[in-house]
Amino acid sequence: MSDFPIVRRRHPWRWVATAILVLLAVMLAAKVASNPVFVFQAVADYLFEPRILSGVVVTLYVTCGSMAIGLVLGVVLAVMRVSDNPVINRAAQLFVWFFRGTPVLVQLIFWFNIGIIFPSITLSLPGGEVLFHLSTNSIMTPAVTALLGLGLNEGAYMSEIVRAGILSVDNGQREAAKALGLPPWKVLSRIVLPQALRVIVPPAGNQFVSLLKTSSLVSVIAAGDLLTQATRIYNENFHILELLVVASLWYLVLTTLANIGQYYIERRYSRGFVQSGRMTAFSRLRGFRGSSAGALPKGDRPT
């Protein structure tokens, strides 16, 4: 039995800093609360208003949908970028160059108005027989435009992230897989991509959080997302700031959930690599109290 009574270091300045920050927050809240123009009740009333809730749902599916498109497109483009074929390589490079070089907002408005130059989509046989014919505006609804616009743009960004992930995998891994007789597609899907994910997931999570917020741009084409709905409501009742607070609260909820999800996905894909502790997201949030003896792993606790 070892007996070395240990007195842990105190952190007085942490408490001072905390006190100052709390004080500032209370002062700010008091200022807002005593402001007669800002109606708190309106925030409470509209937080769960059906139109706002439907906006939350649209924001979620536009974000998830364009992230899914972005991921698939990103992997395809990244694989094209690491290909030996110069034509395929250049095509992917061109795509990324274009979509990263122009504002998403411009792309969204462009897709929304594509019907001006291509009023209809017709597929016909060489003989002239029409297979199908659709008006562009009937396909390019605000929701489809939002998915397409954000998805293509996301693909361009994700391809760079996926490419960095692929390049981070040691070449010996590819060689070992090839030497075992795995065909190229299996080398990629079973050996390279799963290892690349460890490098891909953290920035991809950032992209997702960022996309949750960027999706508010689709309000310019009235896609029915959270911001579109908030705008519609404040155009009726002029509680502009209150509704922006309502929207912001929801964005914060969504991004917080995304952060928690990201933490678990990251842990999943670091299997087999040196593990940085087995804490859950919640035990990490409690980390502030962690400098006391409670943070010691079980075995190390003085007995």
Added chain:
Amino acid sequence: MSSKVVQVMNVSKSFGETQVLKNISVDVRDGEVACIIGPSGAGKSTLLRCINRLEEQTSGMIFIAGEPVGFAQRNGSFHELDATALARQRAGIGMVFQRFNLFPHMTVLENIIEAPVTLRRARKADAIASAAELLASIGLADKLNEYPAQLSGGQQQRVAIVRALAMRPRLILFDEPTSALDPELVGEVLAVMKQLAKDGMTMIVVTHEIGFAREVADTVHFMVDGEIVESGPAATVLQSPREARTRTFLSRVM
């Protein structure tokens, strides 16, 4: 038919301007253990990698069990194989690397059954059973569900050998399998290789372990500057080499 498993015929290889292999010819018989020794930069790894076509030779041809590696022979000409057919050929050639190259995101068991199961060489249950059996035979039965990072270098390399064996290859190539190991771990890997040799596996081993070569190898090839300078029965090349360069090299590594 000949009992030659490997025929390297007039193989040359250049990287840009530099010629790394110069008109190399080697035969390896069924069940033979051939050791390739020589100074660093001689082209030993490149030769090994040409045999399973991780590198493409600039000229010459390599045959395994009579079939050209990377080509299909039709009407007297050699047609380059597509990636899938090449992969199928490689499945019959095992390779063990200096740096082990186990898949870090998979457990020991998953590493071993990945290729047999993915390539449908075996049903999963059978693959697991034979993986467990192979692991037990090298004393690693309890490591089945560990990740490579949890194993010592020697254990990783033994798992890598088992992973190659699981494909039931015609031949196994070893590229300095003990060079990345701490000295006290070299023995356990060499022991597994000796057992393989005893079981009749055809092996080409690039190594600096002259002791292993003397004990296990049937033939030894000494390589310098992209050429095989001296070949012959292990005892002859190692005890009484003809060439001055071989003598100098051996005196330096022993």
